[in-house]
Amino acid sequence: MKRIVTATVINQSGVLNRITGLMTKRQFNIESITVGHTETEGVSKMTFVVNVDGDGKIEQLIKQLNKQIDVLKVSDITDQAIVVRELALIKVISNAQIRSEISGIIEPFRASIIDVSRESITVQVTGDSEKIEAIIDLLRPYGIKEMVRTGITAFPRGSQKSVTDIKQFSILN
Incomplete structure (x- = not known):
């Protein structure tokens, strides 16, 4: 099942590598990634499309991403009006x-x-x-x-x- 996950992060060297490394370690298949600056200086937004098996795995991913020091906010926006x-x-x-x-x-x-x-x-x-x-x-x-x-x-x-x-x-x- 495809899920759309956004992560608001502090724009520092290595953030993308740490987050994709976490996803790889947890065996999430990343279908696409986009990253760009936000309206706040020094803050970027990442959008991931990931394939997951069941709701439990997506909750696990969100919890793991939220533990990252450079991550400010993580959301699964798949079921929202987007x-x-x-x-x-x-x-x-x-x-x-x-x-x-x-x-x-x-x-x-x-x-x-x-x-x-x-x-x-x-x-x-x-x-x-x-x-x-x-x-x-x-x-x-x-x-x-x-x-x-x-x-x-x-x-x-x-x-x-x-x-x-x-x-x-x-x-x-």
């Missing part, structure tokens, strides 16, 4: 004749062409993993020369109302 984004750069084999065709394919995804050469174009797309997979599937027949993905970055939405609450509210108003 904002999730991933970035992909996809270099597609392309000539002048099919560029407009590819442009038409990527437009509904709000993707953009960020580089053009004689033999290829590079597409940038952001969104959830399903959106990224969908555009990759559509571009694959043209020939994907190269591709990189960031892994997901996520945090809880401003409001934690459930989808049912939101639907009921919109029906009443």
